[in-house]
Amino acid sequence: LSVIVARRGSHSVAYRRDFARQATILLPSVLLRRLTLPRRNDHVPSVPTCRHVALPNRRRVSSTSISPSFPSLLVPSSASSSVSSASSSVSSASSSVSSASSSVSSASSASSASASSPSFTISASVTFLSEIKKSRFVAIAAPVGSPEEAMRVIEEVSDPSATHNCWAYKFSPAYRFNDDGEPGGTAGRPILAAIEGAGVDGVVVVVTRYYGGVKLGTGGLVRAYGGAASGALREATLVPVLKKVALRIVAPVHHVGLLYTLLQRPEYSVERLSESYSESVDGKGSVIELQILALADNVPRLQEALLDTLRGDVLIVNVE
Template identity: 45%
Template structure:
């Protein structure tokens, strides 16, 4: 199962007089990943190298370091620890001593890896998107019970008889949600997959 971070985290390290600062954050989309990188980068640093992964999408940048010595090792750290929906930025302030290509790869990959290990992580769950129409009489009870099933209310649209609810529920709890809806509505509410 893949993991993601609960919140942003940082890791600092000095390697042969070069200072490295790794910053990582959970992201839900490519645009969010790029926004995090733009906001967290330091324009005064020697290099702002990064990688992010969101599902099957990923990107990385060596930002002027020799090709394959920064972005790819950061991405390897993300994938090596089974992370998804995260962005990692490693900022380097050059200290005057050359690290060589192997040293750079170890420094960038190691900083990213230690940063991710130091952050609080949570298992990513596959969620099913579904919808149902709920009458006003059952609406409050249903909304109160959604948390028990780790279901998320994505949207609700009201009409004369109640509300059309769009939900995201962990796949393993889909059948439980169907039973809950049947119980509170005496079989009137039907859950549909989207």
């Protein structure tokens, strides 16, 4: 708002003071200023223009105290600090509770996962064929019950006329792999990585390569051998691994017929590992000694059946 006072002389001061007393202007508090008017006897220089931006005799009002329409929002500083401290303590308590609950849930999930996650193997042998740049790759995956059995499978399926017979097996905690003349880390290691990636145990994979005249390079070999092993494992049917226990059975020779009949029953799922004959320690005759492999769940029933059938004339020992 601008008021131009064009009058000169002593009447101009009186005119300005009279106008200021009668005017009523509402402006934001940040624009209010106090107008200091000179007295009547003071010398007032003649100016062509005078701008009035505030009213006289009005107190300066702080911008922080202007809230006439919202009196309920004005909170004392002490109360606001106590409220903020209380809210911060509540938030910290809730965060600690949430972190504790998350840790408990993670621990319970980890324990439940470890308790309810059985290992798997493949149900039967599987063959997978692939061809990359005129080189043929034949992958054979088979389930095994021991590292010794894995080595026997490797010898059986390897082709002496092939360029390379690379392999890997895993029978926890044991594992092995072989590159069979390929650059180090390009064949056996990718095959083992495929076995671990499939989440299986008690498995051997042999990948036989027939060279086609084109070199694949390091990366190409890794992809070729790993891809062939993964393809074979994808074709296989997964079954849970059943824990087996090795047992040594010693009985008199005249019980051989009953012993064989009992061990051949399908409900016990017994695998015979070795058989030998010797003289008994007390010198009362010959004895037969069998090394067998039985399912851990079937061992109690098998022991009871052996004792009942042979009338206690048998020795059963767990082999670690």
